[in-house]
Amino acid sequence: MPNSVEKFPMDEDLSNSVLKELECPVCMEYMVSPITMCESGHNICNRCGPKVKKCATCRQPLLSTRNFTLENLAKTIKYPCRNRKTGCEEAFPLDQITHHQTVCLHRFYDCPLAKAPGNLCLWQGPRSEIKRHIDINHKLRVTEAIATLSVFIKAFNPTYKYCRVIYTLGEIFYQQFDVSADNFCFVVQYVGPEAEASRYKYQLTLKSPCGPEKIKVSQVTQGVKVSTDDIRQSGKCIKLPYDVVKNFLENDDLKFEMSISEV
Ligand SMILES: [Zn+2]
Ligand SMILES: [Zn+2]
Ligand SMILES: [Zn+2]
Ligand SMILES: [Zn+2]
Structure with a gap:
Protein backbone atom coordinates (compact mmCIF):
# COMPACT_ATOMS: atom_id res chain seq x y z
CA MET A 1 0.00 0.00 0.00
CA PRO A 2 1.47 3.35 -0.90
CA ASN A 3 1.60 5.84 1.91
CA SER A 4 -1.59 7.90 1.66
CA VAL A 5 0.18 11.23 2.26
CA GLU A 6 2.72 10.57 -0.46
CA LYS A 7 2.29 13.08 -3.25
CA PHE A 8 1.90 11.72 -6.74
CA PRO A 9 4.08 13.52 -9.21
CA MET A 10 1.88 15.52 -11.51
CA ASP A 11 1.37 13.78 -14.80
CA GLU A 12 2.96 15.82 -17.57
CA ASP A 13 -0.17 15.89 -19.75
CA LEU A 14 -2.25 17.08 -16.83
CA SER A 15 0.36 19.69 -16.02
CA ASN A 16 0.24 20.91 -19.62
CA SER A 17 -3.55 21.09 -19.66
CA VAL A 18 -3.52 23.15 -16.45
CA LEU A 19 -0.95 25.43 -18.06
CA LYS A 20 -3.21 25.79 -21.09
CA GLU A 21 -6.06 26.88 -18.79
CA LEU A 22 -3.70 29.35 -17.13
CA GLU A 23 -2.99 31.26 -20.33
CA CYS A 24 -4.39 34.78 -20.06
CA PRO A 25 -6.57 35.50 -23.13
CA VAL A 26 -5.25 39.07 -23.30
CA CYS A 27 -1.47 38.87 -22.88
CA MET A 28 -1.11 35.10 -23.48
CA GLU A 29 1.15 34.83 -20.42
CA TYR A 30 0.46 32.37 -17.64
CA MET A 31 -1.76 33.76 -14.92
CA VAL A 32 -0.65 33.86 -11.29
CA SER A 33 -2.88 34.59 -8.26
CA PRO A 34 -5.15 36.48 -8.01
CA ILE A 35 -6.99 35.17 -11.07
CA THR A 36 -10.32 36.92 -11.56
CA MET A 37 -13.26 36.20 -13.83
CA CYS A 38 -15.88 37.82 -16.04
CA GLU A 39 -19.63 37.38 -15.55
CA SER A 40 -19.60 34.28 -17.76
CA GLY A 41 -16.62 32.71 -16.01
CA HIS A 42 -13.67 33.48 -18.30
CA ASN A 43 -10.41 34.14 -16.51
CA ILE A 44 -8.01 37.06 -16.75
CA CYS A 45 -4.56 37.68 -15.29
CA ASN A 46 -3.78 40.16 -12.53
CA ARG A 47 -1.81 42.42 -14.88
CA CYS A 48 -4.46 42.69 -17.61
CA GLY A 49 -7.51 42.72 -15.29
CA PRO A 50 -7.06 46.32 -14.16
CA LYS A 51 -6.28 47.50 -17.72
CA VAL A 52 -9.28 46.13 -19.63
CA LYS A 53 -12.86 46.92 -18.74
CA LYS A 54 -14.56 43.99 -20.49
CA CYS A 55 -13.83 40.31 -20.94
CA ALA A 56 -11.62 39.77 -24.00
CA THR A 57 -13.50 36.58 -24.84
CA CYS A 58 -17.18 37.50 -24.42
CA ARG A 59 -17.24 41.28 -23.76
CA GLN A 60 -19.12 40.77 -20.46
CA PRO A 61 -18.07 42.94 -17.49
CA LEU A 62 -15.13 41.72 -15.39
CA LEU A 63 -15.80 40.88 -11.75
CA SER A 64 -13.50 40.88 -8.75
CA THR A 65 -14.56 37.26 -8.09
CA ARG A 66 -11.52 35.01 -7.90
CA ASN A 67 -11.17 31.59 -9.47
CA PHE A 68 -9.84 29.71 -6.43
CA THR A 69 -10.11 26.33 -8.15
CA LEU A 70 -7.73 27.41 -10.87
CA GLU A 71 -5.50 29.21 -8.36
CA ASN A 72 -5.23 25.98 -6.34
CA LEU A 73 -4.46 23.92 -9.42
CA ALA A 74 -1.80 26.47 -10.31
CA LYS A 75 -0.03 25.66 -7.01
CA THR A 76 0.55 22.06 -8.12
CA ILE A 77 2.48 22.79 -11.29
CA LYS A 78 5.71 24.43 -12.38
CA TYR A 79 5.43 27.53 -14.51
CA PRO A 80 7.81 27.97 -17.42
CA CYS A 81 9.56 31.34 -17.17
CA ARG A 82 7.88 33.99 -19.29
CA ASN A 83 11.24 34.78 -20.87
CA ARG A 84 11.29 31.38 -22.57
CA LYS A 85 11.05 33.12 -25.97
CA THR A 86 14.31 34.87 -25.27
CA GLY A 87 16.08 31.75 -24.10
CA CYS A 88 15.18 30.95 -20.46
CA GLU A 89 14.49 27.25 -20.02
CA GLU A 90 13.70 27.34 -16.33
CA ALA A 91 10.38 26.50 -14.63
CA PHE A 92 9.35 27.24 -11.05
CA PRO A 93 6.43 26.61 -8.70
CA LEU A 94 3.96 29.45 -8.34
CA ASP A 95 5.51 30.89 -5.17
CA GLN A 96 8.89 31.33 -6.88
CA ILE A 97 8.11 32.22 -10.47
CA THR A 98 7.40 35.93 -9.91
CA HIS A 99 10.70 36.42 -8.11
CA HIS A 100 12.57 34.45 -10.74
CA GLN A 101 11.14 36.57 -13.54
CA THR A 102 12.40 39.77 -11.96
CA VAL A 103 15.96 38.44 -11.70
CA CYS A 104 15.90 36.22 -14.80
CA LEU A 105 18.94 36.78 -17.02
CA HIS A 106 16.66 36.66 -20.06
CA ARG A 107 14.16 39.21 -18.80
CA PHE A 108 13.01 42.09 -20.92
ZN1 LIG B 1 -2.87 39.00 -19.11
ZN1 LIG C 1 -16.03 36.35 -20.63
ZN1 LIG D 1 13.76 32.99 -16.63
ZN1 LIG E 1 14.78 53.82 -26.54
Missing part, protein backbone atom coordinates in the same frame (compact mmCIF):
# COMPACT_ATOMS: atom_id res chain seq x y z
CA TYR A 109 14.41 45.53 -20.19
CA ASP A 110 12.82 48.89 -20.86
CA CYS A 111 14.87 51.28 -22.93
CA PRO A 112 17.19 52.86 -20.30
CA LEU A 113 16.52 56.29 -21.80
CA ALA A 114 12.80 55.92 -21.16
CA LYS A 115 13.83 57.17 -17.70
CA ALA A 116 14.83 60.50 -19.17
CA PRO A 117 12.03 63.06 -18.81
CA GLY A 118 10.28 63.79 -22.07
CA ASN A 119 11.69 60.70 -23.78
CA LEU A 120 8.69 58.52 -24.53
CA CYS A 121 10.59 55.50 -25.81
CA LEU A 122 8.41 52.41 -25.36
CA TRP A 123 10.98 49.91 -26.56
CA GLN A 124 11.41 46.73 -24.55
CA GLY A 125 13.71 43.86 -25.31
CA PRO A 126 16.30 41.42 -24.05
CA ARG A 127 19.53 42.74 -22.62
CA SER A 128 21.48 41.55 -25.64
CA GLU A 129 19.58 44.01 -27.88
CA ILE A 130 19.69 47.15 -25.72
CA LYS A 131 22.91 48.49 -27.20
CA ARG A 132 21.66 48.02 -30.76
CA HIS A 133 18.43 49.80 -29.89
CA ILE A 134 20.29 52.73 -28.33
CA ASP A 135 22.76 53.00 -31.20
CA ILE A 136 19.95 53.22 -33.73
CA ASN A 137 17.56 55.46 -31.81
CA HIS A 138 19.49 57.49 -29.25
CA LYS A 139 23.02 57.81 -30.62
CA LEU A 140 23.29 61.45 -29.50
CA ARG A 141 22.69 60.43 -25.90
CA VAL A 142 25.63 58.05 -25.73
CA THR A 143 29.10 58.60 -24.36
CA GLU A 144 31.74 55.97 -24.80
CA ALA A 145 34.24 56.11 -21.98
CA ILE A 146 37.56 54.35 -21.70
CA ALA A 147 38.70 55.76 -18.37
CA THR A 148 37.99 59.15 -16.85
CA LEU A 149 35.46 61.35 -18.60
CA SER A 150 35.83 65.13 -18.56
CA VAL A 151 32.41 66.65 -18.84
CA PHE A 152 31.72 70.24 -19.74
CA ILE A 153 28.19 71.58 -19.49
CA LYS A 154 27.81 74.99 -21.06
CA ALA A 155 25.40 77.21 -19.04
CA PHE A 156 24.36 74.59 -16.52
CA ASN A 157 20.61 74.75 -15.99
CA PRO A 158 19.54 73.61 -12.49
CA THR A 159 15.95 72.99 -13.63
CA TYR A 160 17.05 70.52 -16.30
CA LYS A 161 17.71 66.80 -15.90
CA TYR A 162 20.86 65.72 -17.71
CA CYS A 163 20.46 62.12 -18.86
CA ARG A 164 22.85 59.95 -20.84
CA VAL A 165 23.92 56.42 -21.47
CA ILE A 166 27.55 55.55 -20.88
CA TYR A 167 29.28 52.57 -22.48
CA THR A 168 32.29 51.48 -20.50
CA LEU A 169 33.89 48.28 -19.17
CA GLY A 170 31.91 46.41 -21.83
CA GLU A 171 28.71 47.34 -19.99
CA ILE A 172 25.91 49.89 -20.28
CA PHE A 173 25.18 52.49 -17.62
CA TYR A 174 22.48 55.13 -17.32
CA GLN A 175 23.57 58.45 -15.85
CA GLN A 176 21.39 61.28 -14.63
CA PHE A 177 22.19 64.44 -12.73
CA ASP A 178 20.04 67.35 -11.75
CA VAL A 179 19.21 69.69 -8.91
CA SER A 180 16.22 68.85 -6.77
CA ALA A 181 15.24 70.18 -3.35
CA ASP A 182 18.42 72.32 -3.36
CA ASN A 183 20.62 69.27 -3.78
CA PHE A 184 22.79 68.40 -6.72
CA CYS A 185 22.09 64.69 -7.30
CA PHE A 186 24.23 62.49 -9.45
CA VAL A 187 23.07 58.94 -10.18
CA VAL A 188 24.60 56.11 -12.22
CA GLN A 189 22.61 52.95 -12.77
CA TYR A 190 23.82 49.63 -14.12
CA VAL A 191 21.84 48.25 -17.05
CA GLY A 192 21.98 44.55 -16.25
CA PRO A 193 20.99 42.03 -13.60
CA GLU A 194 20.14 43.81 -10.34
CA ALA A 195 22.43 41.57 -8.31
CA GLU A 196 25.44 42.71 -10.31
CA ALA A 197 24.90 46.45 -9.88
CA SER A 198 27.00 46.50 -6.70
CA ARG A 199 30.02 45.33 -8.70
CA TYR A 200 30.48 48.86 -10.04
CA LYS A 201 31.13 52.25 -8.53
CA TYR A 202 31.26 55.73 -9.96
CA GLN A 203 33.32 58.69 -8.93
CA LEU A 204 32.63 62.36 -9.40
CA THR A 205 35.35 65.01 -9.07
CA LEU A 206 34.66 68.73 -8.94
CA LYS A 207 37.59 71.13 -9.01
CA SER A 208 37.42 74.80 -8.30
CA PRO A 209 38.20 76.86 -11.42
CA CYS A 210 40.30 79.32 -9.42
CA GLY A 211 41.37 77.77 -6.13
CA PRO A 212 42.56 74.54 -4.53
CA GLU A 213 39.06 73.38 -3.54
CA LYS A 214 38.16 69.93 -4.73
CA ILE A 215 35.39 67.46 -4.03
CA LYS A 216 35.81 63.79 -4.87
CA VAL A 217 32.91 61.46 -4.08
CA SER A 218 32.18 57.82 -4.93
CA GLN A 219 29.04 55.76 -4.84
CA VAL A 220 28.05 52.22 -5.80
CA THR A 221 25.84 51.90 -8.89
CA GLN A 222 22.21 50.88 -8.49
CA GLY A 223 20.26 48.57 -10.77
CA VAL A 224 18.40 50.19 -13.64
CA LYS A 225 15.04 48.86 -12.47
CA VAL A 226 14.92 51.18 -9.46
CA SER A 227 13.36 54.53 -10.30
CA THR A 228 15.79 57.42 -10.28
CA ASP A 229 13.46 59.28 -7.89
CA ASP A 230 13.58 56.40 -5.41
CA ILE A 231 17.37 56.39 -5.55
CA ARG A 232 17.47 60.11 -4.92
CA GLN A 233 15.12 59.75 -1.97
CA SER A 234 16.99 56.82 -0.46
CA GLY A 235 20.24 58.79 -0.72
CA LYS A 236 21.98 55.98 -2.63
CA CYS A 237 23.45 58.47 -5.04
CA ILE A 238 25.90 61.33 -4.89
CA LYS A 239 24.09 64.22 -3.26
CA LEU A 240 25.71 67.58 -2.61
CA PRO A 241 24.07 70.82 -1.46
CA TYR A 242 23.63 72.90 -4.60
CA ASP A 243 25.05 75.92 -2.74
CA VAL A 244 28.32 74.04 -2.51
CA VAL A 245 28.30 72.93 -6.15
CA LYS A 246 27.60 76.49 -7.28
CA ASN A 247 31.06 77.47 -6.09
CA PHE A 248 32.50 75.15 -8.69
CA LEU A 249 30.66 76.74 -11.60
CA GLU A 250 32.75 78.91 -13.85
CA ASN A 251 30.47 81.67 -15.04
CA ASP A 252 27.51 79.33 -15.45
CA ASP A 253 29.41 76.43 -16.88
CA LEU A 254 29.78 73.16 -15.03
CA LYS A 255 32.91 71.08 -15.40
CA PHE A 256 33.54 67.79 -13.71
CA GLU A 257 35.34 64.52 -14.11
CA MET A 258 33.72 61.18 -13.67
CA SER A 259 34.66 57.56 -13.95
CA ILE A 260 33.01 54.20 -13.55
CA SER A 261 35.06 51.28 -12.34
CA GLU A 262 34.74 47.86 -10.76
CA VAL A 263 34.46 47.87 -6.98
Whole structure:
Protein backbone atom coordinates (compact mmCIF):
# COMPACT_ATOMS: atom_id res chain seq x y z
CA MET A 1 0.00 0.00 0.00
CA PRO A 2 1.47 3.35 -0.90
CA ASN A 3 1.60 5.84 1.91
CA SER A 4 -1.59 7.90 1.66
CA VAL A 5 0.18 11.23 2.26
CA GLU A 6 2.72 10.57 -0.46
CA LYS A 7 2.29 13.08 -3.25
CA PHE A 8 1.90 11.72 -6.74
CA PRO A 9 4.08 13.52 -9.21
CA MET A 10 1.88 15.52 -11.51
CA ASP A 11 1.37 13.78 -14.80
CA GLU A 12 2.96 15.82 -17.57
CA ASP A 13 -0.17 15.89 -19.75
CA LEU A 14 -2.25 17.08 -16.83
CA SER A 15 0.36 19.69 -16.02
CA ASN A 16 0.24 20.91 -19.62
CA SER A 17 -3.55 21.09 -19.66
CA VAL A 18 -3.52 23.15 -16.45
CA LEU A 19 -0.95 25.43 -18.06
CA LYS A 20 -3.21 25.79 -21.09
CA GLU A 21 -6.06 26.88 -18.79
CA LEU A 22 -3.70 29.35 -17.13
CA GLU A 23 -2.99 31.26 -20.33
CA CYS A 24 -4.39 34.78 -20.06
CA PRO A 25 -6.57 35.50 -23.13
CA VAL A 26 -5.25 39.07 -23.30
CA CYS A 27 -1.47 38.87 -22.88
CA MET A 28 -1.11 35.10 -23.48
CA GLU A 29 1.15 34.83 -20.42
CA TYR A 30 0.46 32.37 -17.64
CA MET A 31 -1.76 33.76 -14.92
CA VAL A 32 -0.65 33.86 -11.29
CA SER A 33 -2.88 34.59 -8.26
CA PRO A 34 -5.15 36.48 -8.01
CA ILE A 35 -6.99 35.17 -11.07
CA THR A 36 -10.32 36.92 -11.56
CA MET A 37 -13.26 36.20 -13.83
CA CYS A 38 -15.88 37.82 -16.04
CA GLU A 39 -19.63 37.38 -15.55
CA SER A 40 -19.60 34.28 -17.76
CA GLY A 41 -16.62 32.71 -16.01
CA HIS A 42 -13.67 33.48 -18.30
CA ASN A 43 -10.41 34.14 -16.51
CA ILE A 44 -8.01 37.06 -16.75
CA CYS A 45 -4.56 37.68 -15.29
CA ASN A 46 -3.78 40.16 -12.53
CA ARG A 47 -1.81 42.42 -14.88
CA CYS A 48 -4.46 42.69 -17.61
CA GLY A 49 -7.51 42.72 -15.29
CA PRO A 50 -7.06 46.32 -14.16
CA LYS A 51 -6.28 47.50 -17.72
CA VAL A 52 -9.28 46.13 -19.63
CA LYS A 53 -12.86 46.92 -18.74
CA LYS A 54 -14.56 43.99 -20.49
CA CYS A 55 -13.83 40.31 -20.94
CA ALA A 56 -11.62 39.77 -24.00
CA THR A 57 -13.50 36.58 -24.84
CA CYS A 58 -17.18 37.50 -24.42
CA ARG A 59 -17.24 41.28 -23.76
CA GLN A 60 -19.12 40.77 -20.46
CA PRO A 61 -18.07 42.94 -17.49
CA LEU A 62 -15.13 41.72 -15.39
CA LEU A 63 -15.80 40.88 -11.75
CA SER A 64 -13.50 40.88 -8.75
CA THR A 65 -14.56 37.26 -8.09
CA ARG A 66 -11.52 35.01 -7.90
CA ASN A 67 -11.17 31.59 -9.47
CA PHE A 68 -9.84 29.71 -6.43
CA THR A 69 -10.11 26.33 -8.15
CA LEU A 70 -7.73 27.41 -10.87
CA GLU A 71 -5.50 29.21 -8.36
CA ASN A 72 -5.23 25.98 -6.34
CA LEU A 73 -4.46 23.92 -9.42
CA ALA A 74 -1.80 26.47 -10.31
CA LYS A 75 -0.03 25.66 -7.01
CA THR A 76 0.55 22.06 -8.12
CA ILE A 77 2.48 22.79 -11.29
CA LYS A 78 5.71 24.43 -12.38
CA TYR A 79 5.43 27.53 -14.51
CA PRO A 80 7.81 27.97 -17.42
CA CYS A 81 9.56 31.34 -17.17
CA ARG A 82 7.88 33.99 -19.29
CA ASN A 83 11.24 34.78 -20.87
CA ARG A 84 11.29 31.38 -22.57
CA LYS A 85 11.05 33.12 -25.97
CA THR A 86 14.31 34.87 -25.27
CA GLY A 87 16.08 31.75 -24.10
CA CYS A 88 15.18 30.95 -20.46
CA GLU A 89 14.49 27.25 -20.02
CA GLU A 90 13.70 27.34 -16.33
CA ALA A 91 10.38 26.50 -14.63
CA PHE A 92 9.35 27.24 -11.05
CA PRO A 93 6.43 26.61 -8.70
CA LEU A 94 3.96 29.45 -8.34
CA ASP A 95 5.51 30.89 -5.17
CA GLN A 96 8.89 31.33 -6.88
CA ILE A 97 8.11 32.22 -10.47
CA THR A 98 7.40 35.93 -9.91
CA HIS A 99 10.70 36.42 -8.11
CA HIS A 100 12.57 34.45 -10.74
CA GLN A 101 11.14 36.57 -13.54
CA THR A 102 12.40 39.77 -11.96
CA VAL A 103 15.96 38.44 -11.70
CA CYS A 104 15.90 36.22 -14.80
CA LEU A 105 18.94 36.78 -17.02
CA HIS A 106 16.66 36.66 -20.06
CA ARG A 107 14.16 39.21 -18.80
CA PHE A 108 13.01 42.09 -20.92
CA TYR A 109 14.41 45.53 -20.19
CA ASP A 110 12.82 48.89 -20.86
CA CYS A 111 14.87 51.28 -22.93
CA PRO A 112 17.19 52.86 -20.30
CA LEU A 113 16.52 56.29 -21.80
CA ALA A 114 12.80 55.92 -21.16
CA LYS A 115 13.83 57.17 -17.70
CA ALA A 116 14.83 60.50 -19.17
CA PRO A 117 12.03 63.06 -18.81
CA GLY A 118 10.28 63.79 -22.07
CA ASN A 119 11.69 60.70 -23.78
CA LEU A 120 8.69 58.52 -24.53
CA CYS A 121 10.59 55.50 -25.81
CA LEU A 122 8.41 52.41 -25.36
CA TRP A 123 10.98 49.91 -26.56
CA GLN A 124 11.41 46.73 -24.55
CA GLY A 125 13.71 43.86 -25.31
CA PRO A 126 16.30 41.42 -24.05
CA ARG A 127 19.53 42.74 -22.62
CA SER A 128 21.48 41.55 -25.64
CA GLU A 129 19.58 44.01 -27.88
CA ILE A 130 19.69 47.15 -25.72
CA LYS A 131 22.91 48.49 -27.20
CA ARG A 132 21.66 48.02 -30.76
CA HIS A 133 18.43 49.80 -29.89
CA ILE A 134 20.29 52.73 -28.33
CA ASP A 135 22.76 53.00 -31.20
CA ILE A 136 19.95 53.22 -33.73
CA ASN A 137 17.56 55.46 -31.81
CA HIS A 138 19.49 57.49 -29.25
CA LYS A 139 23.02 57.81 -30.62
CA LEU A 140 23.29 61.45 -29.50
CA ARG A 141 22.69 60.43 -25.90
CA VAL A 142 25.63 58.05 -25.73
CA THR A 143 29.10 58.60 -24.36
CA GLU A 144 31.74 55.97 -24.80
CA ALA A 145 34.24 56.11 -21.98
CA ILE A 146 37.56 54.35 -21.70
CA ALA A 147 38.70 55.76 -18.37
CA THR A 148 37.99 59.15 -16.85
CA LEU A 149 35.46 61.35 -18.60
CA SER A 150 35.83 65.13 -18.56
CA VAL A 151 32.41 66.65 -18.84
CA PHE A 152 31.72 70.24 -19.74
CA ILE A 153 28.19 71.58 -19.49
CA LYS A 154 27.81 74.99 -21.06
CA ALA A 155 25.40 77.21 -19.04
CA PHE A 156 24.36 74.59 -16.52
CA ASN A 157 20.61 74.75 -15.99
CA PRO A 158 19.54 73.61 -12.49
CA THR A 159 15.95 72.99 -13.63
CA TYR A 160 17.05 70.52 -16.30
CA LYS A 161 17.71 66.80 -15.90
CA TYR A 162 20.86 65.72 -17.71
CA CYS A 163 20.46 62.12 -18.86
CA ARG A 164 22.85 59.95 -20.84
CA VAL A 165 23.92 56.42 -21.47
CA ILE A 166 27.55 55.55 -20.88
CA TYR A 167 29.28 52.57 -22.48
CA THR A 168 32.29 51.48 -20.50
CA LEU A 169 33.89 48.28 -19.17
CA GLY A 170 31.91 46.41 -21.83
CA GLU A 171 28.71 47.34 -19.99
CA ILE A 172 25.91 49.89 -20.28
CA PHE A 173 25.18 52.49 -17.62
CA TYR A 174 22.48 55.13 -17.32
CA GLN A 175 23.57 58.45 -15.85
CA GLN A 176 21.39 61.28 -14.63
CA PHE A 177 22.19 64.44 -12.73
CA ASP A 178 20.04 67.35 -11.75
CA VAL A 179 19.21 69.69 -8.91
CA SER A 180 16.22 68.85 -6.77
CA ALA A 181 15.24 70.18 -3.35
CA ASP A 182 18.42 72.32 -3.36
CA ASN A 183 20.62 69.27 -3.78
CA PHE A 184 22.79 68.40 -6.72
CA CYS A 185 22.09 64.69 -7.30
CA PHE A 186 24.23 62.49 -9.45
CA VAL A 187 23.07 58.94 -10.18
CA VAL A 188 24.60 56.11 -12.22
CA GLN A 189 22.61 52.95 -12.77
CA TYR A 190 23.82 49.63 -14.12
CA VAL A 191 21.84 48.25 -17.05
CA GLY A 192 21.98 44.55 -16.25
CA PRO A 193 20.99 42.03 -13.60
CA GLU A 194 20.14 43.81 -10.34
CA ALA A 195 22.43 41.57 -8.31
CA GLU A 196 25.44 42.71 -10.31
CA ALA A 197 24.90 46.45 -9.88
CA SER A 198 27.00 46.50 -6.70
CA ARG A 199 30.02 45.33 -8.70
CA TYR A 200 30.48 48.86 -10.04
CA LYS A 201 31.13 52.25 -8.53
CA TYR A 202 31.26 55.73 -9.96
CA GLN A 203 33.32 58.69 -8.93
CA LEU A 204 32.63 62.36 -9.40
CA THR A 205 35.35 65.01 -9.07
CA LEU A 206 34.66 68.73 -8.94
CA LYS A 207 37.59 71.13 -9.01
CA SER A 208 37.42 74.80 -8.30
CA PRO A 209 38.20 76.86 -11.42
CA CYS A 210 40.30 79.32 -9.42
CA GLY A 211 41.37 77.77 -6.13
CA PRO A 212 42.56 74.54 -4.53
CA GLU A 213 39.06 73.38 -3.54
CA LYS A 214 38.16 69.93 -4.73
CA ILE A 215 35.39 67.46 -4.03
CA LYS A 216 35.81 63.79 -4.87
CA VAL A 217 32.91 61.46 -4.08
CA SER A 218 32.18 57.82 -4.93
CA GLN A 219 29.04 55.76 -4.84
CA VAL A 220 28.05 52.22 -5.80
CA THR A 221 25.84 51.90 -8.89
CA GLN A 222 22.21 50.88 -8.49
CA GLY A 223 20.26 48.57 -10.77
CA VAL A 224 18.40 50.19 -13.64
CA LYS A 225 15.04 48.86 -12.47
CA VAL A 226 14.92 51.18 -9.46
CA SER A 227 13.36 54.53 -10.30
CA THR A 228 15.79 57.42 -10.28
CA ASP A 229 13.46 59.28 -7.89
CA ASP A 230 13.58 56.40 -5.41
CA ILE A 231 17.37 56.39 -5.55
CA ARG A 232 17.47 60.11 -4.92
CA GLN A 233 15.12 59.75 -1.97
CA SER A 234 16.99 56.82 -0.46
CA GLY A 235 20.24 58.79 -0.72
CA LYS A 236 21.98 55.98 -2.63
CA CYS A 237 23.45 58.47 -5.04
CA ILE A 238 25.90 61.33 -4.89
CA LYS A 239 24.09 64.22 -3.26
CA LEU A 240 25.71 67.58 -2.61
CA PRO A 241 24.07 70.82 -1.46
CA TYR A 242 23.63 72.90 -4.60
CA ASP A 243 25.05 75.92 -2.74
CA VAL A 244 28.32 74.04 -2.51
CA VAL A 245 28.30 72.93 -6.15
CA LYS A 246 27.60 76.49 -7.28
CA ASN A 247 31.06 77.47 -6.09
CA PHE A 248 32.50 75.15 -8.69
CA LEU A 249 30.66 76.74 -11.60
CA GLU A 250 32.75 78.91 -13.85
CA ASN A 251 30.47 81.67 -15.04
CA ASP A 252 27.51 79.33 -15.45
CA ASP A 253 29.41 76.43 -16.88
CA LEU A 254 29.78 73.16 -15.03
CA LYS A 255 32.91 71.08 -15.40
CA PHE A 256 33.54 67.79 -13.71
CA GLU A 257 35.34 64.52 -14.11
CA MET A 258 33.72 61.18 -13.67
CA SER A 259 34.66 57.56 -13.95
CA ILE A 260 33.01 54.20 -13.55
CA SER A 261 35.06 51.28 -12.34
CA GLU A 262 34.74 47.86 -10.76
CA VAL A 263 34.46 47.87 -6.98
ZN1 LIG B 1 -2.87 39.00 -19.11
ZN1 LIG C 1 -16.03 36.35 -20.63
ZN1 LIG D 1 13.76 32.99 -16.63
ZN1 LIG E 1 14.78 53.82 -26.54
